[in-house]
Amino acid sequence: MSRLVIFTDLDGTLLDHHTYTAEPARPAWEAAEAAGVPCVFNTSKTRAEVEQLQEKLGLHEPFIVExxxxxxxxxDTELPLPPDARPTDGLYCKLLSIPRTEILEILAPLRHRFRFRGLSDMGVNELMERTGLERQQAILASQREFSEPLVWMDTEDALKECVEALDALNLRLVRGGRFHHVIGACDKGQAMSWLLAVYQNAFGDAITSMALGDSENDVDMLSASDIPFLVRSPVHAPPEIPDRPEVCITSHCGPEGWAEAVTSVLEQEGIGSL
Ligand SMILES: [Mg+2]
Structure with a gap:
């Protein structure tokens, strides 16, 4: 028998793009959790943000950040931890990339070639203005450990050049809902696959993965999942998912769309009842 694990983006997917609420999706994730289906957050957000959100939503699962x-x-995880998982602040961290300090060092010379504004250039007030986050939320969002968000202020052609320059330095630039994110040689898809193997090991059964996302930075995760779902965005067209013509797109946006997708998959898989 196959076990289901849900991997989900947050901004614009589980969380409403404008209000950041997840509440319309609550019955769906509670049904999933009650049926033993983990809901794993796979996000560009920081650890500090996810910890606070998990507490607010009442979820207690591993999560993928940045x-x-x-x-x-x-x-207190019961999953088998890899030997290189580092105990940090009461949690365990498996690093799949490089620390932010290294990313900032590598980025420094590119400031002479391209016009962009990084999170490290912004105060909390500017971050609040750019994201619409409350002060406390903006402080959590600024606690980046493994990536640097950028506001791109140069041309689209320069952006392509910058992507190539970063690629040569073993960094990637991915487009999120509001920022471009400079990250190491990692993506949401690789991280999902890595964590799926951990679940597989723990459960001993085959795992079916469901993934939900709304943006370009979710494409790797959606491509690598068994059941990919695009959650409709109120602000941009859904990204193309290469080689996955069957990918479903929700009719509702954000958490309403999330609930619609998860409810239909739980029914399809014969899990729980809503
Ligand atoms: Mg998103």
């Missing part, structure tokens, strides 16, 4: 840069496990 576009696949690291996987965090709760301190």
């Amino acid at each position: 576009n696949g840069a690291a996987v965090w496990f709760p301190g």
Whole structure:
């Protein structure tokens, strides 16, 4: 028998793009959790943001932060941890990328070639203005450990050049909902696959993965999943998912769309009842 694990993006997917609420999706994730289906967050957000959100939503699962840069496990996890998982602040961290300090060092010379503004250039007030986050939320969002978000202020052609320059330095630039994110050689898809293997090991059964996302930075995760779902965005067209013509797109946006997708898959898989 195959076990289901759900991997989900947050901004614009589980969380409403404008209000950041997840509440319309609550019945769906509670049904999943009650049926033993883990809901794993796979996000460009920081550990500090995810910890607070998990507490608010009542979820207690491993999670993937900063576009696949690291996987965090709760301190009391029953999953088998890899030997290089580092105990940090009561959690365990499996690093899949490089620390932000290294990324900032590599980025420094590119400032002379391209016009962009990085998170490290912004104060909390500017971040609040750019994201619409409350102060406390903006402080958590600025606690980046493995990536640097950028506001691109140069041309589209320069952006392509910058992507190539970063590629040569073994860094990647991915487009999120509001920022471009400079990350190490990682992505949400690789991180999902890595964590799926951990679940596989623990469960001993075959795993079916469901993935939900709304943006370009979710494409790797959606491509690598068994059941990919695009959650409709109120602000941009859905990205193309190469070689996955069957990918479903929700009719609703954000958390309403999330609930619609998860409810249909739970029914399809004969799991729980809503
Ligand atoms: Mg998103």
